Amino acid sequence: RKEVEQDPGPFNVPEGATVAFNCTYSNSASQSFFWYRQDCRKEPKLLMSVYSSGNEDGRFTAQLNRASQYISLLIRDSKLSDSATYLCVVSPGGATNKLIFGTGTLLAVQP
Amino acid sequence: GAVVSQHPSWVICKSGTSVKIECRSLDFQATTMFWYRQFPKQSLMLMATSNEGSKATYEQGVEKDKFLINHASLTLSTLTVTSAHPEDSSFYICSARNSYEQYFGPGTRLTVT
Numbered sequence: 001r002k003e004v005e006q007d008p009g010p011f012n013v014p015e016g017a018t019v020a021f022n023c024t025y026s027n028s029a030s031q032s033f034f035w036y037r038q039d040c041r042k043e044p045k046l047l048m049s050v051y052s053s054g055n056e057d058g059r060f061t062a063q064l065n066r067a068s069q070y071i072s073l074l075i076r077d078s079k080l081s082d083s084a085t086y087l088c089v090v091s092p093g094g095a096t097n098k099l100i101f102g103t104g105t106l107l108a109v110q111p
Numbered sequence: 112g113a114v115v116s117q118h119p120s121w122v123i124c125k126s127g128t129s130v131k132i133e134c135r136s137l138d139f140q141a142t143t144m145f146w147y148r149q150f151p152k153q154s155l156m157l158m159a160t161s162n163e164g165s166k167a168t169y170e171q172g173v174e175k176d177k178f179l180i181n182h183a184s185l186t187l188s189t190l191t192v193t194s195a196h197p198e199d200s201s202f203y204i205c206s207a208r209n210s211y212e213q214y215f216g217p218g219t220r221l222t223v224t
Contacts, residue, residue, distance in 0.1 A: 043204055043215040044155065087154060097208060098145060103154040 001026055004102035006088050012108045017078050021105050023071040023088030031093030033064055035073045038085045038104065047073075047086070078109045113139050115207045117216035124195055124223055131191045132219045134205030140185035141207035146178070149202040149218075161188045195223040 006023045013019050025033075033050040048055065050062040050071055061074040071088055088102035114137040124130050134144055142163050147155040159180050161167045167180035179191040188207075192199055204218040 041202075041218075041220075043218050045215070046212065097143070097213070098157055098160055099206075099213060100157070101147075101154040 006102040010106035032091040036087040115216040121220040136207040144188040
């Protein structure tokens, strides 16, 4: 089983749609959780951290359920510029703070 | 935000040669740097964690003698792919960490012919 699993996608949605991505992780001791965005042939960029209380940043809302080991990302009123691969990322914490990436979900927002 | 650079951005080399990739944190000191590899349509896979002044810690399945990592200063880490083969062709990305966040370099696309 992969450490971080995501919906494979691709998700093809019209502009203005609401889209949700899901992610599960296998290590119950994981400490930190993130969503990254990666454009084609580019490096990943941090979109937002994810907290147990849930957090929102504009059109983006992230939720974490530690009991179910489940993370979600909701994008409202999607824009063409939201087209990218969204990576669910988990960190086990500790001294190294390494990041473990999911395989990513490709989002294509259509005009 | 913090900036991390990589050099070269792309490289083509012949099978059997070695290639060195540099990762620099431009405006902060990074005690820890990370090296990732990404094959087409796959996610980033951590190869190794590099701490300044000490040996790198490699992930399971990554050959330390093939992927040589040197973290000589707080702003520079290098990855050398030795005796490269076509299956080493990939997108290599480094990241550097300050107290708050990991910042990724723009990546190096390696093609081995």
